[in-house]
Amino acid sequence: MPTVELVNVSKRFGRIIAAENVNLRIEDGEYITVVGPSGCGKTTTLRIIAGLVKPDKGKVLIDGVDVSAAPPEERGIGFVFQNYALFPHMTVWENVTYGPWVRGWDERRMSEVAREMLNLVNLSGREDAYPRELSGGMQQRVALSRALATETRLLLLDEPLGALDAKIRVELRREIRKLVKDLGVTAIHVTHDTEEAMMVSDRIVVMRRGRIEQVGSPKEIYLKPKTLFVAGFVGEMNFFEGVVTEKSSGTITVKLEGGRDRIVVKDEDNGFRRGNRVVVAVRPENITLGNVEEGSPQGVIEDVLFLGSMVKVTVLLANGVRVTTYALPYSSVKVGDRVSIYFDPSDCNLFAHPGIPLTEALKG
Ligand SMILES: Nc1ncnc2c1ncn2[C@@H]1O[C@H](COP(=O)(O)OP(=O)(O)O)[C@@H](O)[C@H]1O
Ligand SMILES: [Mg+2]
Known part of the structure; x- marks a missing residue:
């Protein structure tokens, strides 16, 4: 059963750092996603695991065995890409049985597995279709069954849903996760879509500029981001820069x-003291708008964006900072209203100020 370990893995392309001292242990049967902005090294990391890219330094262990020198075909891996990569001139059946056929499986075993895989992705009955006759979602289901038909125990997915329509994408997220869990395989899924990552993963790895910023469950990553970058990259976040002016009975006062x-x-006993520059991060859903009161940050509603089930409200604070929050569409907020913003002292994360402009600290 596959565990996967990356030990001190580094890879550069000229001066570009695609992976820098990456250390990661993935447990057997775990569904891991790697997220991060475009160019941060997600695909490179995945290809290093697959054996398609050779790292400059470090090693890859599968089930505790160093496979660094093993070619891709000996690593027992199934790969699914964004662009389906099906053989266009082969039927669904031929695509799915290709791997087993190359491996010289006998007809009976090959048919059994292929039938089971197509059944699992709800494509029974479409065996004779050609890829061009199928929708994108169906083609990606074929790609999944093809990747799994060799009884691989380790599935690597690189932006597998990236080319699909929003609705199909959400449907397939559930299906892939269920498939992975039902079969008990280990899955490593690369995506730039953090919502997708939160929905399918046991754990999320957030990468930036070739380095791992944080590894944790979707809840940990969302509720307790370790760095400003993670706080800003996963979900929406409001940031307030300020200075600690007071510490007392479990609270810290920050002057904006x-x-x-x-x-x-x-x-939270993070060692912040009076005079420290800090950044307070608060999710939009934790901010409420209320009557203007002295002492709490005030501003003017600058924008109300209708989203259907919600409206997204942007408040321009007196100090020039923009704050976003959500409200029900039938609430009475309107552009030009003066409001104060409120949030519970425990619904935020406090970070040391990076000492550089916030936009830089949040950039990919
Ligand atoms: N074969 C290559 N040759 C040169 N540069 C590459 C190559 N593969 C990736 N890179 C560069 O390495 C960085 C990381 O790429 P990649 O792993 O594809 O990122 P991601 O999948 O997170 O978007 C990028 O700057 C990319 O341009
Ligand atoms: Mg990529």
Whole structure:
């Protein structure tokens, strides 16, 4: 049963750092996604595991065995790409049985597995179709059954849903996760879509500039981001820069830059002291708008965007910072209203100020 380990893996392309000292252990049967902005090294990392890219340094262990020198075909891996990569001149059946056929399986075993795989992805009855006769979603289901038909125990998926329509994408997310869990395979799924990652993963790996920023369950990553970058990359986030002015009975008061407003946050014993520059991160769903009150950050509603089930509200604070939150569509908020923003002191994350412009610290 496959565990996968990357030990001190580094890879450069000229001066570009695609992977920098990557250490990661993936447990047997785990569904892991690797997320990060375009160019951060997700595909390179996946291809290193597959044996398609040779790292400059470090090793890859599968089930505890160093496979660094093993060619891709000896690593027992199934691969699914964004562009389906089906053989266009072969039927669904021929595509799915190709791997077993190359491996010289006997007819009976080959048919049994192929039938089971097509059944699992709801494509029984479409064996004789050619890829061009199928929708994108169906083609990707064929690609999945083809990857799994060799009884691989390790499935690598590179942006597998990237080319599909939004609705199909969400449907297939569920299906892939279920398939992986039913078969008990280990899956490593690369995507730039953090919502997709949160929905399918046991754990998420967030990468930036070739390095791992954080590894954790979807909840940990969303609720307790370890770095400003993770806080800004996964989901929506509001950031407030300020200085600690007071610490008392479990709370920290932060005076916001560019004004007199103060906010109070929970003191999580992170060692912040009076005078420290900090950044407070608050999710839009944790911010409520209320009547203007002295002391709490105030501003003017700048924009109300109708999204159907919700409206997205942007407030321009007196200090020039924009804050977004969501409200019900029938609530009475309107552009030009003066409001104060409120949030629970425990519904935020406090970071040391990076000492560079926030936009730089959040950039991919
Ligand atoms: N074969 C290659 N030759 C040169 N540069 C490459 C090659 N493969 C990837 N890169 C570069 O390495 C960086 C990481 O690429 P990649 O792993 O594809 O990122 P991601 O999948 O996260 O978008 C990018 O800057 C990319 O341009
Ligand atoms: Mg990629």
